[in-house]
Amino acid sequence: MELKNSWLSYTAAQKKELEKVCSGYRNFLDEGKTERECVDFAVAAAEKAGYKNLADIIKKGTKLKSGDKVYSSYMGKTIALFNIGSEPIESGLNILGAHIDSPRMDVKQNPLYEDNELVYLDTHYYGGIKKYQWVTVPLAIHGVVVKTDGTTIDVNIGEEEDDPVFCVTDLLIHLAADQMEKKGAKVVEGENLDVLFGSMPIKTKEKEAVKAGILELLKEKYDMEERDFESAELEVVPAGKSREAGLDRSMIIGYGQDDRVCAYTSLLAFLDVKKVKRTGVCLLVDKEEIGSVGATGMQSHVFENALAEVMNAMGAYNELSLRRTLANSKMLSSDVSAAYDPLYASQFDKKNAAFFGKGIVFNKYTGARGKSGSNDANAEYFALVRSIMESNNVAYQTAELGKVDAGGGGTIAYIMSLYGMDVIDSGMAVLSMHAPWEVTSKSDIYEGYKAYKAFIEN
Numbered sequence: 408m409e410l411k412n413s414w415l416s417y418t419a420a421q422k423k424e425l426e427k428v429c430s431g432y433r434n435f436l437d438e439g440k441t442e443r444e445c446v447d448f449a450v451a452a453a454e455k456a457g458y459k460n461l462a463d464i465i466k467k468g469t470k471l472k473s474g475d476k477v478y479s480s481y482m483g484k485t486i487a488l489f490n491i492g493s494e495p496i497e498s499g500l501n502i503l504g505a506h507i508d509s510p511r512m513d514v515k516q517n518p519l520y521e522d523n524e525l526v527y528l529d530t531h532y533y534g535g536i537k538k539y540q541w542v543t544v545p546l547a548i549h550g551v552v553v554k555t556d557g558t559t560i561d562v563n564i565g566e567e568e569d570d571p572v573f574c575v576t577d578l579l580i581h582l583a584a585d586q587m588e589k590k591g592a593k594v595v596e597g598e599n600l601d602v603l604f605g606s607m608p609i610k611t612k613e614k615e616a617v618k619a620g621i622l623e624l625l626k627e628k629y630d631m632e633e634r635d636f637e638s639a640e641l642e643v644v645p646a647g648k649s650r651e652a653g654l655d656r657s658m659i660i661g662y663g664q665d666d667r668v669c670a671y672t673s674l675l676a677f678l679d680v681k682k683v684k685r686t687g688v689c690l691l692v693d694k695e696e697i698g699s700v701g702a703t704g705m706q707s708h709v710f711e712n713a714l715a716e717v718m719n720a721m722g723a724y725n726e727l728s729l730r731r732t733l734a735n736s737k738m739l740s741s742d743v744s745a746a747y748d749p750l751y752a753s754q755f756d757k758k759n760a761a762f763f764g765k766g767i768v769f770n771k772y773t774g775a776r777g778k779s780g781s782n783d784a785n786a787e788y789f790a791l792v793r794s795i796m797e798s799n800n801v802a803y804q805t806a807e808l809g810k811v812d813a814g815g816g817g818t819i820a821y822i823m824s825l826y827g828m829d830v831i832d833s834g835m836a837v838l839s840m841h842a843p844w845e846v847t848s849k850s851d852i853y854e855g856y857k858a859y860k861a862f863i864e865n
């Protein structure tokens with residue numbers, strides 16, 4: 408089966424729209440390098456589009472009705488947006504879901520140490536990474552420090568032109584004879600992913616004069632003590648902005664495109680649709696990269712609770728109605744696909760691989776070792792999704808994550824399918840997935856946006 412490359416089909420007007428979607432996307436990547444920053448972005452965009460905070464609706468006892476738009480953010484790391492449709496809510500929701508956490512290095516709770524007049528921040532990596540990719544590249548630190556008096560200090564160092572950046576050092580090649588013999592997983596060890604944080608001693612009575620200087624700076628700039636790292640969430644991410652890639656500018660290179668490429672296009676499409684028949688939901692969740700655990704991960708009941716509150720404010724809540732609403736729902740659970748890479752052709756089944764320029768990818772199933780851990784979408788549902796794509800001229804392809812037994816991966820789809828709803832994995836293809844800098848195709852981003860819009864409108 409040969410699918411046509413989407414670039415060949417665009418009119419001038421479509422190319423213009425494509426560039427608009429992609430420049431908005433690049434801005435999102437630059438503004439949202441952590442789940443908290445992505446939720447902040449989504450809240451601002453939602454409020455601009457007329458969405459109200461569900462917490463205020465509950466507090467005031469406001470009634471909700473068809474046409475109303477609300478959002479519910481949880482712990483600032485997960486958000487659900489609702490666009491209430493004209494049909495009874497029990498007929499089900501059209502849900503777009505994606506995750507907004509990305510692989511990175513998290514600063515440990517007792518991170519600061521000095522060794523031979525160099526000061527380091529000790530980290531624990533988050534999500535699946537090839538550790539050797541994270542050394543020698545400029546790094547930024549994003550996150551929050553929450554002090555015991557309840558004040559939150561926002562941290563964002565390394566993104567402005569004149570900000571300092573950080574790095575993890577690597578052994579010079581001249582002395583790396585032993586290191587180069589090691590297996591990839593051991594070339595750089597997890598406990599060695601420590602961020603170089605300072606090297607200038609101050610005049611002090613203390614033994615560790617560089618660390619003393621760093622602590623002084625932390626006090627001066629952030630009003631924090633060393634122990635405040637204990638209640639901090641500081642994420643070390645690649646420093647710098649996303650860029651267009653290729654001489655023809657047909658691609659985007661940037662950090663965290665897994666899964667923000669799906670999160671942004673879902674959000675944009677969702678906010679662009681004003682009125683819907685079936686109630687629309689856009690769900691952007693945290694913790695997917697470590698198994699969707701915790702209160703802000705998809706396994707928690709946060710979304711179900713928010714839906715119950717929305718139904719209650721509509722005067723439509725009871726346990727059975729909630730269950731029917733969830734069971735009658737349909738979802739595009741979006742996460743990125745591995746793009747076919749000719750340099751690593753042997754790891755793909757070319758007939759069932761995702762290609763740049765061939766549109767949004769549907770994975771009937773994901774998982775590993777015999778589909779284990781996957782949501783295997785129903786054929787009837789996939790046929791419906793295909794018909795929506797085709798009647799809206801959306802380019803789409805199907806794929807598996809690599810060849811059988813090469814590896815595999817999971818998404819949030821199987822969790823939502825527990826309600827008995829129809830769910831299918833979808834998303835855009837990415838090259839160098841989970842690397843500090845990932846690559847996507849602009850045409851796929853545009854087709855993704857079109858796909859999400861068509862899904863919400865139907």
Ligand SMILES: [Zn+2]
Binds near residue numbers: 666
């Ligand atoms: Zn992902």
